[in-house]
Amino acid sequence: MESLQLHRILPPLLLLFSFFHFLSAEFSPSDNYLILCGSTTNATVDNRVFVGDSVSNSGSFHLSATSELSRSDRNPSPDSSALYNTARIFKGPASYEFNIKTTGTHMVRLHFFPFSSEDTNLSSAVFNVSAFGSLLLRDFSVPNITHVLKEYIMEVDAPKLVISFTPSGNSSSSSIAFVNAIEVFSVPDNLIADFGRYITSTGFTRYNGLKKQVLESVHRINVGGPKITSFNDTLWRNWIPDDNFLRLNSSAKAVNFSSPIVYPAGGPTPEIAPDAVYNTAREMNTQILMSPRFNITWIFPIFIHPISHFKHLQLLFILISSLILKNQGLFVSASALRK
Template sequence: MFSPIDNYLINCGSSESTTAVDFRRFSGDLSGNHHSPLPSSSNGAFPLRNKGNFPDLPSIYRTAMVFNKPTKYVFPIKEQGTHMVRLHFFAFNSTRYDLGQSQFHVLVNGVVVLSNSRRVISSEKPMITEYLIKVLNEEHLVIHFVPTKDSRLAFVNAIEVISAPKDLVPETATYLSSKGIENFNGLSNQALEVVYRVTVGGPKITPFNDSLWRTWIPDNEFLRSSFGSERLYFGGRIKYHAGGASREVGPDNMYNSARLIKSNNDSVPNVNVTWEFPIIGGYKYLVRLHFCDIASIQLGLLYFNVYVNGYLALQDLDLSSITGSLASPFYADFIVDGNGIENLSVAIGPSNSSIPYVYDAILNGVEVMKMNNSHNSLDGEVCAGFVLKNWASGNESILLTFIAAICILLSIFIVVRRKIIDSRNYVPWSRLPMNASEDNEIKT
């Protein structure tokens, strides 16, 4: 059982601890517990309680910490390396604020992880964003919430900061492009946003059934061509082996199900099974594919091809030669460019080495993760420094405008006051008689 060194579970806007649906304990950030960091700008942060009638709503979404100026949470880090950061949002409405109208940025250790908050905020259901951030030569992980100038409102319901297993993000991956296949080094130094985590052929996997408390959704909505394929569920034991996928990389329930292509006669079917995932252009994406031969009756019978974005990623893949046994998991990481496309595709199909009367392709799971761009951002073309400076300059301009208005009012007040004083000291003026000289003395 995985036991993380750093494990912060924060129930924001509350002084009470609460238990999530996966039986983990979230501590209130107002409880005074040293394991529950308080937001740093206390005069710009205040708690809000959801008084709506949502009987099935998990308790962590019944409160929120709301911010009307840049505020940060600071988490002391004991273990260097990759950390999982999950942010929970549910835009409930209260008598004071409508959280659905909030707009804000979120920065994690200098990475802009969220710029357009509207894409993850919902008043109908809770939303969770997940990031993999490497903490290197730092003693803290810092999360900034920065409201936009228009909204002046940001919020969060719950925060998770968890040190990740060492094997979760490797150093290298395979980069696929029109120029061919090459190695991509330094993958673990990239900031990643989990966009899709999909179990293929099986039901939804909840955090309670995953050693890293992840959610895996079914593949149905992403399946574009399934002709000639079938689903399979395996009731046996998944055999994890050293050097392969661990239980932290992928849970048993994901490897226990799959979609397959099967040859039912003496010819190998000429079909591919394809999945498509909508993406945002302008980023590279890490595509992690999970395989586990839970279908074959013996080794050496399953050979197939794997395609990512139309590129041949794996040719004549033979899982038995990699794992040495059946029902033993394996995963492969690929990086592709998201420029100029709206959907990222994954496909499996028979190869020239496929054999009739047996299974000719298999896939158990897919993960798609966005990689940070050249601005060190996962959401937009602005860097963290610009976000913070823009807020400061915005406040300065407001202050200068206020000072200018005060100066104008003071000037008007001074002019009016002088006129009043002058009117009180005013002596009516009359012309001298035409026949009077300036030397004449006026006698009374």
């Protein structure tokens, strides 16, 4: 199997948004694993049933570990998600193996929360995580009382997907690994284009083979719109407003569209972004136009681990190439930009 490299992606920076619609139920992934690690019961989160890895007997996924245990948060916060109330803890190499029904593009989400435990300090854990031949996390740790979600998009062309956890700390207290919940589900193949534009100071060239890379989601931003929770998203994603990322808030103003969204055949689909993405936007605030080079700038913090496989930023824009407000509504098109 070809070893895949991990790349970080800023997907998608969306310029247009819409009203909330409950579209999650319209997409039904052929592979759909929702695992509640360390739990003896199931839990429903956003109308999705997460299965406790201690009780599943489906045979469709398998946990293998040399030394493992489970722990529960004895004092969970009243507003805490059920995904973070239990954890599977590993004192040696371990892996989850998932049977893949349909090869193609898949999304992998890993949930981490180091809740307080009497005999194990999860916040001191240091470990590696790999999947499908790619190192996703190296010497990874989670700050105390912090919820962390890591999301990856990868092309799976084999009948099994293995996610491995390996402790890498240099002491007995840090040489453990843990995970609270795992999501593995298939997504439409057109979620990520296989090509993009490689941007340099001298111009750009076409880049092919994006689908052969493992892409990590870093920021998912709603430009000009409110927060969208996983309950209202077609692929159970969270989108946050762009206000805190604008370099100059007064440079842009939010605008709204009320027309219905029309997705042309062969073009973008609601799974690339829900309808709630397309009915608001940012436009230049011409009232404070200061120079011919006046623009709207967003600044996104990116952490680059000195020994990670980070090589480039993948920026995906869903652009409105033309606002055609006909009787059918608002038409959208998409393009990919790689930097």
